[in-house]
Amino acid sequence: MLFHVKMTVKLPVDMDPSLATRLKADEKELAQRLQRDGVWRHLWRIAGHYANYSVFDVPSVEALHDTLMLLPLFPYMDIEVDGLCRHPSSIHSDDR
Numbered sequence: 030m031l032f033h034v035k036m037t038v039k040l041p042v043d044m045d046p047s048l049a050t051r052l053k054a055d056e057k058e059l060a061q062r063l064q065r066d067g068v069w070r071h072l073w074r075i076a077g078h079y080a081n082y083s084v085f086d087v088p089s090v091e092a093l094h095d096t097l098m099l100l101p102l103f104p105y106m107d108i109e110v111d112g113l114c115r116h117p118s119s120i121h122s123d124d125r
């Protein structure tokens with residue numbers, strides 16, 4: 030199942046800079062592993078915002094939830110999710 034996810038990062042202004050640096054590094058490591066595993070299909074910065082648009086490929090809504098909860102920045106993000114299904118005019122046969 031494919032999901033479009035918008036993540037907006039909201040780190041507290043008074044967060045210890047070394048904690049912020051560690052969270053971002055841990056987030057990057059997990060995000061790149063999930064991309065290599067084919068779970069995190071797309072990751073785009075939203076220009077002008079500390080936010081991203083992502084596409085996740087997971088077996089269920091529960092799996093999406095569990096994956097998002099693993100993200101080190103999860104406690105500091107607003108997350109919006111939309112389920113995706115195949116568009117009848119799509120030429121991409123791997124969309125599902």
Ligand SMILES: O=C(O)CC1=CCC(=O)O1
Nearest residue numbers: 038056057060079080081
């Ligand atoms: O910077 C972001 O948008 C949050 C994030 C997601 C994956 C990552 O490495 O950072």
